[in-house]
Amino acid sequence: MIQMQDVWKTYPNGVMAVNGISIYIKKGEFVYVVGPSGAGKSTFIKMIYREEKPTRGEITIDNQELSKMKERHIPYLRRNIGVVFQDFKLLQSLTVYENVAFAMEVIEEDKETIRQRVMNVLDIVRLKNKARFMPDELSGGEQQRVSIARAIVNNPAVLIADEPTGNLDPETSWEIMHILEEINERGTTIVMATHNRDIVDNMRKRLIAIEGGRIARDELRGTYRYEG
Known part of the structure; x- marks a missing residue:
């Protein structure tokens, strides 16, 4: 479904946001992406929908290789x-x-x-x-x-949720999460970046922790483990 192979991302100012990530997300999975601020989570997420392009490495979604994709084809990718x-x-x-x-x-x-x-x-x-x-x-x-x-x-086959509960109170956040879970149960793959410890620790899903641009943990039912 979603595959990254030795993916690197260095910005023009020299900041290395993603440092050799390789990962595979299966169709229908619900995946949390967590980590401290500045760890590379946003870059990881943005590369999936081609908002950012990797400096090196391959990203494939449903057999489409994103880094080689022509600009005119990106809107068609985003339909999915x-x-x-x-x-x-x-x-x-x-x-x-x-x-x-x-x-x-x-x-x-x-x-x-x-x-x-x-x-x-x-x-x-x-x-x-x-x-x-x-x-x-x-x-x-x-x-x-x-x-x-x-x-x-x-x-869409994939739903990217970038801090979807970040501006919401706890009760409303749970409402949003239950809706996302229903959507996932209908077969949509969900990749969600979050800082919400309560949600991650109570709604156990696959957890990918990014630290310093690398995969620090990849656990089937992971917990948050970060402060703040």
Whole structure:
């Protein structure tokens, strides 16, 4: 599914963010990516959806080699990879329905398919009754649920969640995690970067710990083990 082979990433300022990572994530896995600040987690995550390109090494997703991929092919890759961000990244001038529909409109789906699929994913994230609301009429947790709906509306094989509970209170964070778990149970591979010790230690999943740009631990039911 997702494979990295001897992947390195050095930025133009000389900072080495990823230092020889090799990893394989199977289809349908739920994986936490943890580690101290500045360890290379964000770079690791961004390379999966080709926001960053490795300096050296190979990254393959469903037999597509990302580092050799032409720029014009990246949008097609991202149709198969949903991304959820810490700060939601919703379009404030669009309704909940329109924010989610936008992800299908850009790939020119027909209106009826869009309507059916958008209402289906809003039902999954329990926001069907707020389809006509604007983002500023929603709580932070509700906005994150819209972000999740938008990320899964095109049925991606992989969902990347970059600190999805980072701006949320504990109760709301658990709501988000239960939704992500449901999505994973439907067959979507989830890779989630997080600093949330409580979630990691209570919802045991495969855990990849990155320290100094390297894989420090790779455990099937790992615990957090970091301060702060």
